[in-house]
Amino acid sequence: MLSIKDLRASVDGKEILKGINLEIKPGEVHAIMGPNGSGKSTLSHVLSGRDGYEVTGGSVTYNGGDLFELEAHERARAGVFLAFQYPVEIPGVNNMYFLKAAVNAKREQEGKPEMDSMEFLTLVREKMGLLKMKPDFLHRNVNEGFSGGEKKRNEILQMAMLEPNLCLLDETDSGLDIDALQIVAEGVNALRSPERSFVVVTHYQRLLDYIVPDFVHVLAHGRIVKSGGRELALELEEKGYGWIEEQAA
Amino acid sequence: MSSTAQELDHLIGKEYKEGFVTDIEAETFDPGLDEDVIRRLSAIKQEPEWLLEWRLEAFRHWQTMVGPDWAKLDVPPIDYQALSYYSAPKSKKDGPKSLDEVDPKLLETYEKLGIPLEERAALAGVAVDAVFDSVSVATTFKDKLNEAGVIFCSFSEAVREHPELVRQYLGTVVPQGDNFFAALNSAVFSDGSFIYIPKGTRCPMELSTYFRINAANTGQFERTLIVADEGSYVSYLEGCTAPRRDENQLHAAVVELVALDNAQIKYSTVQNWYPGDENGKGGIYNFVTKRAECRGVNSKVSWTQVETGSAITWKYPSCVLKGDNSVGEFYSVALSTLKQQADTGTKMIHIGKNTSSTIISKGISAMRGSNAYRGLVKVTKGADNARNYTQCDSLLMGDRCAAHTFPYMEVANPTAQVEHEATTSKISDDQLFYCTSRGISEEDAVSMIVNGFCKEVIKELPMEFAVEAQKLLGVSLEGSVG
Ligand SMILES: Nc1ncnc2c1ncn2[C@@H]1O[C@H](COP(=O)(O)OP(=O)(O)OP(=O)(O)O)[C@@H](O)[C@H]1O
Ligand SMILES: [Mg+2]
Numbered sequence: 001m002l003s004i005k006d007l008r009a010s011v012d013g014k015e016i017l018k019g020i021n022l023e024i025k026p027g028e029v030h031a032i033m034g035p036n037g038s039g040k041s042t043l044s045h046v047l048s049g050r051d052g053y054e055v056t057g058g059s060v061t062y063n064g065g066d067l068f069e070l071e072a073h074e075r076a077r078a079g080v081f082l083a084f085q086y087p088v089e090i091p092g093v094n095n096m097y098f099l100k101a102a103v104n105a106k107r108e109q110e111g112k113p114e115m116d117s118m119e120f121l122t123l124v125r126e127k128m129g130l131l132k133m134k135p136d137f138l139h140r141n142v143n144e145g146f147s148g149g150e151k152k153r154n155e156i157l158q159m160a161m162l163e164p165n166l167c168l169l170d171e172t173d174s175g176l177d178i179d180a181l182q183i184v185a186e187g188v189n190a191l192r193s194p195e196r197s198f199v200v201v202t203h204y205q206r207l208l209d210y211i212v213p214d215f216v217h218v219l220a221h222g223r224i225v226k227s228g229g230r231e232l233a234l235e236l237e238e239k240g241y242g243w244i245e246e247q248a249a
Numbered sequence: 250m251s252s253t254a255q256e257l258d259h260l261i262g263k264e265y266k267e268g269f270v271t272d273i274e275a276e277t278f279d280p281g282l283d284e285d286v287i288r289r290l291s292a293i294k295q296e297p298e299w300l301l302e303w304r305l306e307a308f309r310h311w312q313t314m315v316g317p318d319w320a321k322l323d324v325p326p327i328d329y330q331a332l333s334y335y336s337a338p339k340s341k342k343d344g345p346k347s348l349d350e351v352d353p354k355l356l357e358t359y360e361k362l363g364i365p366l367e368e369r370a371a372l373a374g375v376a377v378d379a380v381f382d383s384v385s386v387a388t389t390f391k392d393k394l395n396e397a398g399v400i401f402c403s404f405s406e407a408v409r410e411h412p413e414l415v416r417q418y419l420g421t422v423v424p425q426g427d428n429f430f431a432a433l434n435s436a437v438f439s440d441g442s443f444i445y446i447p448k449g450t451r452c453p454m455e456l457s458t459y460f461r462i463n464a465a466n467t468g469q470f471e472r473t474l475i476v477a478d479e480g481s482y483v484s485y486l487e488g489c490t491a492p493r494r495d496e497n498q499l500h501a502a503v504v505e506l507v508a509l510d511n512a513q514i515k516y517s518t519v520q521n522w523y524p525g526d527e528n529g530k531g532g533i534y535n536f537v538t539k540r541a542e543c544r545g546v547n548s549k550v551s552w553t554q555v556e557t558g559s560a561i562t563w564k565y566p567s568c569v570l571k572g573d574n575s576v577g578e579f580y581s582v583a584l585s586t587l588k589q590q591a592d593t594g595t596k597m598i599h600i601g602k603n604t605s606s607t608i609i610s611k612g613i614s615a616m617r618g619s620n621a622y623r624g625l626v627k628v629t630k631g632a633d634n635a636r637n638y639t640q641c642d643s644l645l646m647g648d649r650c651a652a653h654t655f656p657y658m659e660v661a662n663p664t665a666q667v668e669h670e671a672t673t674s675k676i677s678d679d680q681l682f683y684c685t686s687r688g689i690s691e692e693d694a695v696s697m698i699v700n701g702f703c704k705e706v707i708k709e710l711p712m713e714f715a716v717e718a719q720k721l722l723g724v725s726l727e728g729s730v731g
Contacts, residue, residue, distance in 0.1 A: 050682045076688035088683035091674075092701025098687070101697065105688035141701070158687065 001026045001063060001197045002047075002166055008057035009046045016042045018222035019058065024166070027194040031208055031233060032201045034219035035241050040201045041085055043219070044168045048082040049075045062166070076102075077109035079165030083155040083172050085201075090142040095154070098142045099124065103161055127160040131187050148175035156187045167191070167198045173207040185210030205237040220245050278335040284308060287436055290335050294405055297412055307425035307435030314429045327499060327534070334437045334470075390454070397453050399483075400445040404472050407443030414445055418476050422505035422542045422569070430501040431538040434470045438503070441472035446481035446512070455711055457486040471502040477512035479545065484515040486714055500559075502537045510545030510572065515553070517710050519718050521725075522558035535559040539566035543575035543604075551578040552595070553709040555718045557725040560589060565623065567596035570604035570632075577606040580706040582718075584699075584725055585618030585650070594624040594655075599635035599665070608639040611703045614650035615726060621653040628665040635665040643673040644702045646695070646726075674702075696723030 002024040009017040016039045024030055032040055046053050047060065049072030060067040062080065070078060090098065104114045115123075128135065131153050143151050152172050159167055169188070173181055188198070188211050200211055208216070208230060216232040217224045218241065226232065226244050236244075278286060287308055291301040316327075394401055400411060407415050425435040446452050477483055487504075500522070506514050522533040535558075541550035552566040562585075568577030579595035597606035612620035620643065628635045643652035654671050676698050684694035700707065700719050707715050 048686050072685035073688050073690050076686055082686050088679045092704045101689055102687035
């Protein structure tokens with residue numbers, strides 16, 4: 001599904017990613033943990049095609065093609081989805097309208113006709129039900145005035161509607177209360193399938209109790225310095241990052 | 250009407266049907282402007298003596314005036330003696346012979362706006378006889394209006410058929426000498442629209458120049474007069490969202506609205522004339538005087554405008570709130586990109602008691618565009634309990650564009666409540682990336698964000714117009730990012 005080889009990227013001439021290697025197969029869930037400022041969000045931005053990053057080396061292959069050949073919107077239509085660490089407010093743009101535009105952009109790419117309003121409404125209501133979101137969120141503006149936790153839930157709603165192949169979740173758990181964490185995790189688990197892969201960035205092992213990963217990686221100073229199974233997360237929770245950073249140094 | 254006037258009308262009407270059209274076709278005045286030019290113009294249009302006198306009075310006044318001081322605009326000097334003040338309606342042979350001869354850029358825009366093929370040809374001025382079947386549309390339309398007693402015709406026709414109405418109201422809202430361009434227009438206006446809605450009548454449909462035959466080439470000095478008699482209602486749509494082929498660079502129109510007791514006028518404009526290129530070359534100078542008088546009690550006028558075209562736009566649709574409890578509204582979106590300059594806003598003059606006004610202005614600047622809101626809220630001494638709410642929002646795209654806000658307030662009555670809010674925001678990279686990361690193209694994202702910004706104004710437009718205006722904003726901004 002996704003093959004990252006020695007990926008290097010900089011911002012404003014400053015190298016942030018210093019040779020990332022990661023292999024993700026269909027159906028796998030990879031957790032990425034690591035200290036603040038280590039490059040986790042940078043990695044997810046580079047993968048989803050945000051402007052302002054310069055890829056200075058390495059390659060990323062997605063479903064057999066060069067990911068960097070595609071622009072951000074093309075990657076999204078090809079099934080890459082990023083749940084933002086800080087979802088963005090878009091004043092005046094209706095949440096439902098936005099969601100529909102996104103869904104139809106993807107359908108157009110796939111040669112399908114636009115989803116009709118009834119079908120769309122039925123589907124979105126069902127997904128909102130799963131995420132325990134009140135229907136009035138559809139009629140509000142995109143993320144405008146949403147609480148931190150509501151924004152995160154809205155990200156997962158978009159993901160559920162778009163049914164991506166590769167889901168990048170950047171600290172989706174931060175800002176969620178205990179109940180919401182469980183609801184969101186259930187929402188994610190409902191999407192798990194043998195064809196769909198997840199990269200879950202988190203600081204807390206607790207999320208991984210709900211979304212059980214196949215692999216856990218530690219990203220520090222722009223490199224993956226340790227990889228393991230889900231037990232690595234427990235070890236990190238206990239010991240912090242210091243010992244790994246020492247090992248890596 | 251006097252019997253001589255009737256006779257005259259009859260005569261003119263007859264002349265018009267025969268010979269008249271062919272007569273004027275041959276004629277285009279040499280450049281230059283003096284009293285003789287105005288006399289010839291009035292004679293060709295077979296106008297009554299009072300109208301000629303009215304024009305001459307305006308001209309004499311105009312000669313004593315100097316052009317306005319363009320606060321925020323960069324206006325090259327205009328040589329008024331170099332313009333021709335009468336040109337026979339463009340005959341079909343002057344237009345392009347087929348769509349192949351039309352500027353491909355124009356056609357591309359039509360396509361993006363989803364204009365049907367037949368209409369594209371009409372807009373581009375192609376010389377096809379029955380380009381599209383507007384005649385039958387117009388006929389059923391006319392029947393319906395006649396039934397309701399509504400008068401909707403060209404200004405020249407109104408002067409011939411309803412001279413007493415024209416004479417009663419012409420220049421009562423915008424006097425001949427009101428400002429430099431209004432005076433010029435009063436002296437040399439070519440044609441335009443006239444609407445009269447009788448007492449207690451709700452106009453059975455939205456009126457639009459689009460359905461008025463011959464509306465395509467009303468020329469550069471257009472004159473519109475709308476009178477809503479007691480208890481009537483009318484909604485008027487001006488313009489068309491598609492850019493028109495237009496050879497005139499200077500447009501100096503005058504629009505006068507009169508609302509009598511309990512009457513309501515809704516006036517919507519979408520202006521999309523040629524803006525010139527990215528260096529400001531070519532393009533229309535749009536200097537318009539639009540004013541409404543809420544003359545009667547409980548009367549109401551709403552101006553809604555979406556301004557995306559022209560190289561320079563200078564207009565301040567205004568409301569004079571004379572009647573007690575009268576209401577004035579102004580909803581505006583002005584977009585300037587390339588090297589366009591827009592200086593627009595409104596004046597709300599509160600004179601009657603318990604009058605209220607609302608101003609919502611949305612300015613969008615992109616590339617090297619410059620946008621200024623200039624608004625005056627004036628509460629006169631006798632205007633007890635006047636209310637005004639003003640909101641001015643600016644949206645900037647990029648670093649080379651500009652937005653300015655100039656709210657003026659003159660309050661001479663202590664019971665007035667005047668509120669003003671202003672914001673300036675930018676389309677952020679974060680917002681664009683958020684949209685593109687959901688599969689929405691950058692162009693669609695910009696259009697979506699801009700339309701979100703303008704929502705409060707767009708929703709005031711009649712439905713079909715609103716849809717077109719949204720598309721238009723997107724198309725006008727293409728290539729403005731990145
Ligand atoms: N425009 C920029 N200019 C300079 N440095 C930048 C820029 N953008 C990001 N960085 C730096 O890149 C580094 C990696 O940032 P990133 O957001 O990827 O970290 P993170 O691992 O997601 O951290 P967190 O856990 O706090 O979310 C940080 O040191 C950050 O300051
Ligand atoms: Mg981060």
